[in-house]
Amino acid sequence: MGLAHKTEKSIPKNAGELSETVSDVVFRQIRQDIISGILAPGAKIKLEQAKEHYSISVSSLREILSRLAMENLVLAEGQRGFEVSPASRKELEELADLRTVLETHAVALSFEAGTLEWEGRIVAAHYKLAAAERKLLGGDDSRTVDWVRYDWEFHQAIVSACNSTTLMATLSSVFDRFLRYHMLARSFRGKDVADDHRLLFELALKRDVEAARAVIRRHVQSGVDHVLASGRIN
Structure with a gap:
C-alpha cells in the first residue's frame, strides 16, 4: 500500500x-x-x-x-x-464540469449577500495565497503544501457568503477530488494561475458576477489542461 x-x-x-x-x-x-x-x-x-x-x-x-x-x-x-479510486481523464473532466457549475452558482449568491466581514476574509485569504505563489514562482517548491491549503481557503472565502451549507460541503468535496489530480501532476501551474487569483480577488470586491464566473470557467479548464499535459493521467 x-x-x-x-x-x-x-x-x-x-x-x-x-x-x-x-x-x-x-x-x-x-x-x-x-x-x-x-x-x-x-x-x-x-x-x-x-x-x-x-x-x-x-x-x-x-x-x-x-x-x-x-x-x-x-x-x-x-x-x-x-x-x-483510479484516476482517469473522464473523471477529471466530470469533476471540472461539476466544480464549475457549483462554484459559479455559489459566486452569484455570495456576491449578493457578502458583508464587510466577507470582504475581509477574501482579503486575508488572497494575501496568504499570493505570498505562497510568489515563493513558488521564485522556485521555492517547499511552499507547495501551503499553496494547496491557501488555494482552497481563497476559493472558499469567495463563496463563503452563499448561505448554503449543503452547497459549500458539496463544493468542498468536489474541489478536493479535483485537487487530487493536480497533486498527481506534481507541478505548479505557474504565473497564469496566480494572475487568475488576483483577477478573481479584484472582481469579488467589485461584486462583478459575470466577469468572475468567466474567470472561474477559464481557471478550471486551464487546470484540466495542465493535468493532462503532465502525461500522468490516461
Missing part, C-alpha cells in the same frame, strides 16, 4: 475539537493521504497493514473506508476489500 509515514496525533486547540473521535482524525488523515497522492490511485488498502499504520481497529477502519467510498475516493470490492 506504500505507506510512507506514521499518522501524527492531533492535539485539540479548542473546545470544539475535544469532542472529535479517533475515527474522525483517521478519516481525515486517510482522506488527505488519498488527495495528496500518498495513497496512489488503484492502490490496494490492506486492512491489517492500514490498522497498524493508522492505529485504529479493523471495524472502525471499514466504516471509514465506506465513508470515503461515498465520496468516490475509495472503491469497495466486496469480500476483496478496498482500493483507492
Whole structure:
C-alpha cells in the first residue's frame, strides 16, 4: 500500500475539537493521504497493514473506508476489500464540469449577500495565497503544501457568503477530488494561475458576477489542461 509515514496525533486547540473521535482524525488523515497522492490511485488498502499504520481497529477502519467510498475516493470490492479510486481523464473532466457549475452558482449568491466581514476574509485569504505563489514562482517548491491549503481557503472565502451549507460541503468535496489530480501532476501551474487569483480577488470586491464566473470557467479548464499535459493521467 506504500505507506510512507506514521499518522501524527492531533492535539485539540479548542473546545470544539475535544469532542472529535479517533475515527474522525483517521478519516481525515486517510482522506488527505488519498488527495495528496500518498495513497496512489488503484492502490490496494490492506486492512491489517492500514490498522497498524493508522492505529485504529479493523471495524472502525471499514466504516471509514465506506465513508470515503461515498465520496468516490475509495472503491469497495466486496469480500476483496478496498482500493483507492483510479484516476482517469473522464473523471477529471466530470469533476471540472461539476466544480464549475457549483462554484459559479455559489459566486452569484455570495456576491449578493457578502458583508464587510466577507470582504475581509477574501482579503486575508488572497494575501496568504499570493505570498505562497510568489515563493513558488521564485522556485521555492517547499511552499507547495501551503499553496494547496491557501488555494482552497481563497476559493472558499469567495463563496463563503452563499448561505448554503449543503452547497459549500458539496463544493468542498468536489474541489478536493479535483485537487487530487493536480497533486498527481506534481507541478505548479505557474504565473497564469496566480494572475487568475488576483483577477478573481479584484472582481469579488467589485461584486462583478459575470466577469468572475468567466474567470472561474477559464481557471478550471486551464487546470484540466495542465493535468493532462503532465502525461500522468490516461
